[in-house]
Amino acid sequence: MTTELRALGKDDWNVWYDNFLRAFGGSPDLAEEREFWQTLTECDRSIGAWDGDQCVGTAAAFDFRISVPGGTVVPAAGVTMVSVAATHRRRGVLTSMMRRQLDDVRSRGESLAVLTASEPVIYGRFGYGLASHRMSAEIDTTRVRLSVPPGTDDLRLRYANPADVLDVCEAVYARRVPERPGMLARRPGWEQVEMRDSDRHRDGASPLQCVVAERIGGGGGDGSEVVGYARFRTKSDWGPGGAEGVVALSALEAVDPAAHAALWRFLFDIDLTSKIVAHRLPVDEPALHLVSDIRRCGLRVKDDLYVRLVDVGAALRARTYQAPLDVVFEVEDSFCPWNEGRWRLTGDPKGATCERTADAADLSLSVRELGTAYLGGVSLASLAAAGRVRELRQGAVAEASTGFFAAGLAPWLPHGF
Structure with missing residues (x-):
């Protein structure tokens, strides 16, 4: 070269x-x-x-x-x-x-490197494993209805200039970050990533709009607290039967089920529209449990965030584990050879240690599989069934898989980079 x-x-x-x-x-x-x-x-x-x-x-x-x-x-x-x-x-x-x-x-x-891949075939050889997916939806709001939880009607919704409420919306987003693996804590400048509003982003739709959900009696100066927001655009269209407008959802975050449902119901009810299009939802999007007809939601799943463990020990120590485990991994990593060898991971819901060991290995796998399982969205048992993880001690796959798999929400990347 x-x-x-x-x-x-x-x-x-x-x-x-x-x-x-x-x-x-x-x-x-x-x-x-x-x-x-x-x-x-x-x-x-x-x-x-x-x-x-x-x-x-x-x-x-x-x-x-x-x-x-x-x-x-x-x-x-x-x-x-x-x-x-x-x-x-x-x-x-x-x-x-x-x-x-x-x-x-x-x-x-x-200890970690992450990316989204234009061509997934490229990055596996450098140790990146597919750790999270994103879901798109095209919801026919003329045929699908929502069943909302108690408390939804107690919230107040209001339109706001997206820039004027950016700080309070970012506060809502920041509250959500620790709750779901794979979310990025937005550093200065990155609060603008979802605010871009050029003609290319609009694609013939309206300028970016924002609606916030407020709970009366909260911590705001007027006795209200912003507990959720939705950013979206609307695109007008007409067919033989009347209005066929589209709501293009850009982002929606809420701190509780009532606020989440209230914002989705608002999107369903926008006048002169018949469809909601969203291109980046978590695979366990809660709204899917509120809809009357899942088949008319046009769901598709796509690969999204790829994770690479740059320092195996530090990365595995940084997260917690759903169930107590004590397992020795034999790790293959030809591209970053400092990771190769045996690592003993001991962890539970409170914390973990991971150190080099000379003990016999329980599981053998590459750093790519560790990256795939790292955020808890893919089980080691699934990787073992594909032949990507090799069990050296009977029962080790089940033990490690239970510990690694996320107990809470599925991992999700809220925006690209």
Whole structure:
């Protein structure tokens, strides 16, 4: 390989970003979109591959905090903007960038790296395992009804300018982060990720709208407390039978079932619409237990967050486990060989230890399978049934699977990066 890897200089950002855009289809970004990503780019965590004065590869990482089973929020590298120019395939550019990036993540003391994959086939060989899914829905609101829980009618809903209520909505979001593995604790600047409202984001729909749910008698200055919000757009359409408008849901968070149901009921009841479209819901979205006809909700599931354990011991110590377990893993990790070998994990709902050991192994697996199971959305038993985890001590799969599997909500990434 004749290319040179170097940290991204601020003066090179536009060339670097243009190379990334070209690899993803070549469509130019609007000025405000470029500015958004340029502001968030951490140049010291970004890599450019250069062939002379030509940029032929890009990779970056964000300084993230992600929730894990047990509610702890741990540091993680959010890997993003990975591309290789079509002129430089099969020259080891991607491998060299992944090597440098994971070495950097380790040097920073971060035990996890996470990403969303444009092509899932790519990242398994670098130790990333599929840890969470997202669900899309197209709900026919002319045929589907909601059955809401007690207390729903006690809430007050009101329209608000999305920017004016951003702080209170972010407070609701922050309360939700420890409750569900895989959520990102939004650092400064990232509160704007769901507020972008260019023509491309609208896709012919209205500007971004927001409705907040308030509980009277809460902590607000007027005796109310914001306990949920929904951000959405509406798109007008008409057919032979009348209005066929669409509600495009961008984000919905609520701190309790009543607020959650009240916001969904509001979306169902918007005048002149016949469909709700949502592209990023958790696979255990609670609204699915309120609908009258699940078959008319147009559900589809897609892969989403991939997790890589950069430091096996630190990562496994950072989360808790549903049931007491004491298990020795034989870990394979050729790309990050410092993880290879035997690790004894002892944990329960209160905490865990994970240290190297010379004891006989109970289970054998690669770091990719550990990443897949890490957030508790995929059981080790399922991976064992696929032949991806090998049982060396009878009963070890069942014991470890029970401990690893999340006791609460399914892991979910609320927005891309």
